[in-house]
């Protein structure tokens with residue numbers, strides 16, 4: 012097991028659970044609380060021109076606080092590496108859950124899709140676009156709550172959500188026509204298209220546009236034509252059609268999506284989100300931390316509030332807060 016000095020005494024690294032282009036994700040334990048976390052490890056030399064994306068993602072994640080967006084607890088930077096300490100999603104990928112069941116019922120699809128819509132509506136409201144929404148980037152926690160991950164392509168256009176982006180990014184299978192054509196596009200509109208692909212995958216168990224040849228895949232996406240299996244209800248068909256509109260101007264907006272009849276069916280309310288940006292002061296958690304480090308709770312809170320929200324103290328606070336929110340007793344072992 013490769014040892015990273017920067018994590019010594021703070022995190023115990025365990026098995027690798029994910030390998031991406033320039034990053035690998037390992038399971039780990041936050042020593043002070045015993046809580047499981049995921050650590051995304053990136054070697055700076057391997058990052059190359061993607062280095063700025065790490066900073067963009069960290070800046071985005073520091074302000075995002077939503078129950079269906081995977082939480083960033085801490086960032087550790089050394090001369091050679093970045094380490095992102097992230098919320099642990101032990102339910103694995105939504106994709107595997109769909110494959111395991113072949114496809115999901117309309118009711119189960121609606122439960123998950125409402126959570127995705129809430130997370131994306133929150134993201135867009137704060138001026139961000141995810142731009143890489145796909146089943147592999149949708150995980151589940153142990154309570155089967157959905158968590159959006161990997162904001163490495165997330166963008167916050169300088170001129171706000173009405174200003175256009177140009178970078179072509181994300182996976183072609185889930186990419187909107189305007190993105191693969193290289194046209195200027197709105198981040199919010201490409202996210203709606205990708206969510207349409209996600210909803211189709213939930214309800215059907217396979218993808219609307221798929222082909223081994225990239226050229227044929229592009230033709231299918233640009234045609235906007237896809238099969239509608241017999242089991243799809245007419246309401247599901249209408250919703251998917253409104254999201255998989257090749258003309259972005261005709262595509263349903265995130266606000267309309269939150270109130271769509273298919274989304275609200277069986278629920279009392281449209282999809283909403285709580286815009287909780289800063290984490291709130293919790294006396295019990297501060298008292299627990301104070302009991303261990305000996306500092307006064309006001310001093311701990313003041314240092315937390317002044318910090319850049321990505322240090323070990325912040326991770327400890329947030330992990331204890333998460334345990335409390337999950338109704339678990341929380342304790343701290345003195346750091347080894």
Ligand SMILES: COc1cc(O)cc(Nc2ccc(C(=O)Nc3ccccc3)c(OCCC[NH3+])c2)c1
Pocket residue numbers: 028029036048049051068072080081082083097098099100101102103104150159160161162163
């Ligand atoms: C903000 O959340 C992010 C940002 C980011 O850049 C990358 C990730 N990647 C993650 C985060 C957590 C897990 C995880 O907890 N996986 C897991 C844990 C236990 C059992 C099974 C899976 C993660 O998993 C790797 C992908 C799973 N195939 C990736 C989050």
